[in-house]
Amino acid sequence: MSLVVLSEVTKRFHPDRPPAVDRLSLAIARGEILALLGPSGSGKTTILRLIAGFESPDDGRIMLGGRLVVEAGHERMTAVPPEQRQVGIVFQDYALFPHLTVEANVAFGLHALTRAARGERIREILHLVGLADLGRRYPHELSGGQQQRVALARALAPAPALLLLDEPFSNLDADLRAQMRDEVERVLRSTGTTAIFVTHDQEEAFTIADRVGVLDRGRLEQLGAPETIYHEPATRFVAEFVGAADFLPGIVTSEGIVTEIGTFANVQARAPGERVRVMLRPDDVTFVAGHDGEGIILRRDFRGSETLYRLGLPSGDRVHSSQPSSAAFTVGTRVHLEVPAIHVVTFPAE
């Protein structure tokens, strides 16, 4: 059964500007981790706030755990206030209460329990997030990573059915980020908590989430597994936002889609004669050096384990290719391009 259901939810902040959330419909299964991915201003944080109850929609319906928590229509407005929705939130700035110890912070939502039960639960949850002996500390005495764990612990302590995370890792340094991602995922899985988290970092979304929703200006462009999003983007926006992409013009013929660098299978069964753009990701494109090659290396970016090459084509178009750094090619080398593409994604040429 779906834990979270949004139906045609719309939210407008300015009457004469486009809505922040535009007729969004979404269903999240129990135990699922969903990532909302999108550029800033795409409405992802607004969606979280709508679910939590800090904003109310102008239109549409939200149901949590089978219960209607908010419905907006032309005449009626029904809403359950945030404190009754049993939704946990981890904020971007953690929002740890500075005047309370870690224990007191974590205990904050546990007023329904007896004192003994509360103590037990705090111990349990602090152990879960790996902060067992830090209960007496104050938030400002902790490192960033520790603070985030406290925020997580606090949100999870009342065992909410749903956890919302708003760019939870953006305040951490890069190496810590990866570690925390794993931690958080571990905790979520072990508690079976359904989670929605908002991020603009695609790698983050792909690593943790079961499904990813890509948002653009309040609209859900695509919702699916990370591989699907990456390899089968539904729209050009998704293609460009998630991972790098180049688009090569091509024409559909009876043999396939003819492009400058070769012919691709017409997987999407487009009509012959149609003009399309073929999406190519850097990891789709390889090359071999050859003095009669059609392509030429224009630029080389060393990225550690791999190197990104920008290749120029006779027509003037460019594609990128990502190669392991063990084999190094210099700028100006002529190359033959090879695209052993398994997924062929095309979009109509505008």
Add this chain to the structure above:
Amino acid sequence: MRTPREISLLAAILCGAVVLILSLGLLPTGTDAAEEVVLYSGRHYGQEAAFEAFTKKTGIQIRTLNGETGQLFERLKAEGDKTPADVLITVDAGNLWNAARAGLLSPVASPELQKNIPAHLRDPENRWFGLTMRARTIMYNVTKVNPADLSTYDALGDPRWKGRICLRTSGYIYNQSLLATMIKRHGEPKTEEIVRGWVANQPILINGDTKILEAIAAGQCDVGLTNTYYLARLLAKSPNFPVVPFWANQQTTGTHVNVSGGGVTTHAKNRANAIKFLEFLSSTEAQQMFADTSLEFPANPKAEVHPIVKAWGPLKQDDINVAAAGEFQAAATRLADRVGYR
């Protein structure tokens, strides 16, 4: 008790309780334990001795509310016929005139009061009576000024006094009364001329009679206009203070005088006591106490002035009824504004 609503409620109840306790203390009981007179007074110095003497003599308690005159008016008006006040005492005849005009004071038929207080120091309709008198006259520095150069208030407009005069601001009630009586005496155009003369001499404006006297002594100016009792008090502290009063207008209309005084309120609850009170205050005994403690002139001519005051010599007063101070006060204020007397 947990929610802030409860806390706020508690706090509100607490405040309410405090307020209630304070208010309940003031609910008038059926009968008063002792006889009393409730006094609203705009004058709050030099009268305790006289009040105590009254209580000792008659057993009547005096409950006083001190305040600014203008505010006391408003309170009396707002309280209407429920006011606890029996007597209103205030300074400056203009205020008394105003109170009578507003219907706050009622006429008193008392031969004793009429006998003790000279006619020009009380209301022609017997609604108020002056109790102490003060003169507002020219004060000068004995080391710098020859008294032969001084004569009248108008003469201060003479160019020889340019830059040598200290005055109170025009907003000061006693100045306004001075101008008001001048208007009654000489008419507005002449008074305007006189004040223009003062202003032309670029007087230094200092907002305190005592400060004016100190300024004269220090040499910031040579002459000034102040009330007599301030000088008397300074002399009482330092007998060698180099400032002396000059009775203005002795050859003409007489020096301007003003009073502090009182009357019985229209809705007085203890009318008989109030009249007794006023009569006592006008008696030679009480008048002597006023003269001795506050160093003013007693309104009752039978009482003796303090030696310091006596040393200044006999005073010819302007015998125009002091009510003129009130009659023309508004006009005086406007006049001052018109001629630029700040």
Add this chain to the structure above:
Amino acid sequence: MLIASATGKPIVARLSPWTLAAWGIAAFVGIPLLAVLASWRDPAVDVWAHLWRTQLAELTMNTLLLVAGVGAGTLTLGAGLGWLVVAYRFPGRALFEWALILPLAVPAYVIGFAFLGLFDFAGPVQSALRQWFGDAARLPELRSGPGVALMMTLVFYPYVYLLARTAFREQGLATLETARSLGRSRLRAFFAVVLPMARPSLVAGASLAMMEALADFGTVSIFGYRTLTEAVYRVWNGMFDRMAATQLASLLLAFALVLLLLERALRGRRRFTQSQRRGPGVDPVPLRGWPAAAASVVCGLVLVLAFVLPIGQLLLWAADVIRSWRLSPDFVAWLGATFLLAGAAAVMICVLGLTVAYARRLHPSPSVRFAAQCSSMGYALPGAVIAVGVLAPIAWLDGVLGVVAEWALGRRLGLLLTGSACAVLFAYAVRFLTIGFQTLDASLGRIPSSFDEAARSLGVSVGGTLRRIHLPLMRGSVLTAFILVWVEVMKELPATLLLRPLGMKTLAIEVWERTSESMWADAAIPALAIVAVGFFPLFLASRLTSDAWRR
């Protein structure tokens, strides 16, 4: 915020007890303001014509200049001193930090009078100068516009100082470090980052100071400086025209409105943004040599001018009478009355102010914002005008109650409300609500909204959030607000004078009775008592606000 309904039934939206409370409070304190405006139903045309011809332009200009001068002066002095004691270490800093608030303990006109007494032509300083340097030696005339503005700046800067210091301290390491890491020196970081972030507090403090300057009568009267407020009294007492005076007072309301609009514009529309690392606070930098000496000298000079000198003068006066003075039961009664009124008013105003501030946080709708601003207007009105504005409705209510009581009990009662503490407390609320509100509102604004949301998401209601999150974090502010109101009420004169119960006298009234007859020696002891009573709370406020929410 929508009212709960888990069953899904339709509800009326947008109305909450907090909003109603805010409107209620605004209406309550607005009554005397309405009374002031109501005076226009019978315009005193001739008085206005006269004023227009003779002095209205000058009065308005004078008032404008004074208010602007005081605003600029207190901002500079208060913010400057606040930053000095927070960000740097120099000799005497620990003392100055709390001592610079002390001028609040002394009534403004007392400071003014003492100052004048010392520096006037006839005073000791100029007399000494004349002795040493001959008759030509003079100081610039203090009884002038700049003189009054300077005086009031010295008297009112603590409002800005107090709020600024709290704001600067609470900004924390993060803000300053961020700016520093971007390559700015400490000083430039101050101007570029810290100052703008402290804007709400600074503007709140400055607007308090400016409204005080607007409503002041005592000091401008002593200095002979003609402002609108002075004209109000002049018309009232000189022309016997209370209606015209009240109409003139409505001009003050207009000024106050402009001030409030200005303040709103300057505060900025940002609610609050701050990273979570609001940690141990700004680390003070030790100064050495010239800068250290300069810092100490500046602080010392301000303290001497604004506090030590006036108190010294009072002590000198007191010395004259100390031998014959006795602790009478009357004195104890005055002390008690002062405490009682000040305490009751402070509690009441903190509760009301918190309600309005919190309502505004929950529902920043235009109507609630307007209500908040209405409740702040009373500060700009002279106490006497408020007192009269309170008198009329209370007297009316008394009349109504009298009729009801007579019908119910069959006997006539005297005055119930008029001349009871009710009336005085009402006037205090009208006059001083803004102090409580501004202080609490500025502090509330420093709490990020994510805290509210975190608490709500953890199942805590709106009221519970206030109690468990906001109030603990605002402890210093609540106490500061309490103490500021306490001190103000202790010093308050005109409203207390008019509205107090028969037989109740406060220390301030005793001081006034003596000084209105230039009997300064007799006034000195009760004046010093006022200072003493305010001294310790101010000291406490200072210590407590220096450690915002850490143990």
